[in-house]
Amino acid sequence: MGKVKIKKKETRIDMTAMSDVTVLLLTFFMLTSTFLQKEPVQVITPPSVSEEKVPVANLLSVLVSPEGKVYLEVLGSQDSTDNKKYGSENVRAHMLQYMAEHYNALHPGANISFTPEELATFSKCNAFGVPITRMKEWLRLPTDQRDKALEAGPGIPIDMNEDPNKPNEFQQWVQAAYNSIDEELRDAVVKGSGISIKADQTTPYSVVNVVMDNLQTIKMNKFTLMTALKTEEE
Amino acid sequence: MAIKSKSRQKKFDTRIDFTPMVDMNMLLITFFMLCTTMIKSQTLQIALPSNEKVENELKNKVKESEAITIIIDGEIDEKTGLAKPEEGMLYYYDGKPETSNLINGESNMKQAEFGSKQGAYDAIRGILQERNKEVVLKVNDLKKKWKDMGFSNNEEKNDSIFQAERKKVMNDSTLKRPVVIIKATPHASYANVVSVLDEMQINNINRYQIDRINEVDSAMMIMVKKKNLEK
Numbered sequence: 001m002g003k004v005k006i007k008k009k010e011t012r013i014d015m016t017a018m019s020d021v022t023v024l025l026l027t028f029f030m031l032t033s034t035f036l037q038k039e040p041v042q043v044i045t046p047p048s049v050s051e052e053k054v055p056v057a058n059l060l061s062v063l064v065s066p067e068g069k070v071y072l073e074v075l076g077s078q079d080s081t082d083n084k085k086y087g088s089e090n091v092r093a094h095m096l097q098y099m100a101e102h103y104n105a106l107h108p109g110a111n112i113s114f115t116p117e118e119l120a121t122f123s124k125c126n127a128f129g130v131p132i133t134r135m136k137e138w139l140r141l142p143t144d145q146r147d148k149a150l151e152a153g154p155g156i157p158i159d160m161n162e163d164p165n166k167p168n169e170f171q172q173w174v175q176a177a178y179n180s181i182d183e184e185l186r187d188a189v190v191k192g193s194g195i196s197i198k199a200d201q202t203t204p205y206s207v208v209n210v211v212m213d214n215l216q217t218i219k220m221n222k223f224t225l226m227t228a229l230k231t232e233e234e
Numbered sequence: 235m236a237i238k239s240k241s242r243q244k245k246f247d248t249r250i251d252f253t254p255m256v257d258m259n260m261l262l263i264t265f266f267m268l269c270t271t272m273i274k275s276q277t278l279q280i281a282l283p284s285n286e287k288v289e290n291e292l293k294n295k296v297k298e299s300e301a302i303t304i305i306i307d308g309e310i311d312e313k314t315g316l317a318k319p320e321e322g323m324l325y326y327y328d329g330k331p332e333t334s335n336l337i338n339g340e341s342n343m344k345q346a347e348f349g350s351k352q353g354a355y356d357a358i359r360g361i362l363q364e365r366n367k368e369v370v371l372k373v374n375d376l377k378k379k380w381k382d383m384g385f386s387n388n389e390e391k392n393d394s395i396f397q398a399e400r401k402k403v404m405n406d407s408t409l410k411r412p413v414v415i416i417k418a419t420p421h422a423s424y425a426n427v428v429s430v431l432d433e434m435q436i437n438n439i440n441r442y443q444i445d446r447i448n449e450v451d452s453a454m455m456i457m458v459k460k461k462n463l464e465k
Binding site for chain 1: 249251252253255256259260262263266267269270275276277278279280281282306308310314315316317318319418419420421422423424425426427428429431432435436444
């Protein structure tokens with residue numbers, strides 16, 4: 001009798017419970033993960049003890065490459081479909097329109113306008129940085145070539161400009177964010193938490209200084225610098 | 235034959251083997267775990283003085299006894315055009331620049347080291363701590379209380395009260411607090427500038443500003459460099 005019982009005993013382990021657990025974990029990671037956004041230049045931010053986190057919404061980040069090329073990334077308030085005013089995509093489309101109008105106003109002879117399709121394409125771009133005169137051309141490129149064109153391109157035109165009445169293109173973009181239709185982004189930019197400079201630690205100060213001076217000229221004296229975490233040594 | 239097949243059907247296991255499923259799930263979990271950005275970047279808040287003239291005049295009224303000017307210099311790699319953070323140099327002087335005997339290489343400018351480690355020169359952390367002694371002592375007391383949950387049993391409340399108290403001490407005008415003016419040469423690396431801004435945070439200094447370097451500063455710096463080389 002005893003012999004028969006031992007023979008019938010199952011040696012395989014039931015994997016159902018294990019599978020349940022892994023599926024649960026998988027769901028958790030899928031829902032919580034935010035993928036790293038692709039950036040035109042890779043930068044290693046310098047360490048600092050500051051513990052303030054980078055906001056996930058309402059942020060205009062100025063990406064500065066070591067050579068001095070400037071790119072912008074815009075995040076509106078958390079994306080919502082029911083409201084036309086808010087969300088990254090609406091903000092970007094509005095910014096481009098604002099930019100075209102104000103560029104034309106400042107440069108007599110320039111006649112830049114964008115079709116709704118172009119605005120829609122632009123609103124899907126997380127990072128951008130081409131002169132406004134070449135924006136149409138850039139938006140016509142297929143998605144995969146757009147990133148390469150950004151890397152190879154000159155970035156947003158920026159120079160030492162101390163006349164707030166004649167802003168350069170970079171300053172106009174910042175003003176576009178300042179006057180964006182998204183009130184939350186506008187508030188964040190005014191308060192200073194909405195503008196962040198992201199530069200590599202090996203970047204010469206003169207390069208970062210150009211960006212800071214440009215912001216200062218258009219009276220944006222408050223902004224943040226993006227840094228990596230470092231623990232305070234006592 | 236018929237009997238045989240019947241017995242076989244009875245033995246057929248209806249349970250599905252979940253091992254491959256688990257394998258696949260584990261793989262996917264690993265993928266998502268590696269792809270997520272768990273560590274978020276930090277931000278450092280700064281406020282530049284407005285570049286209007288009225289403010290500039292006010293700026294100059296900073297009490298000389300309280301002012302300390304820090305100058306950050308660095309080196310640029312000729313090949314890549316990038317600054318080298320590990321080659322950064324730091325200079326400082328108290329109050330106004332003393333240039334009466336600059337021709338002989340004498341001024342009140344001194345060299346310093348980044349961070350807290352004493353090297354050939356004094357470390358900047360110690361220098362700033364010394365000048366902000368009154369505030370640092372008070373904040374350290376607060377910190378002790380904060381660590382023992384002295385403000386509140388609730389962790390969040392404890393944090394927020396501590397931060398508010400710390401801010402109050404840092405803004406207390408009855409204490410002796412320095413005004414730090416940070417200047418950087420074009421050769422300085424961004425990392426070095428951020429590390430000096432960081433020292434403000436560490437030493438609880440809330441009165442500081444970033445300014446442009448002028449001829450007097452660079453002349454003094456050249457003399458200090460020369461003197462250090464002679465040593």
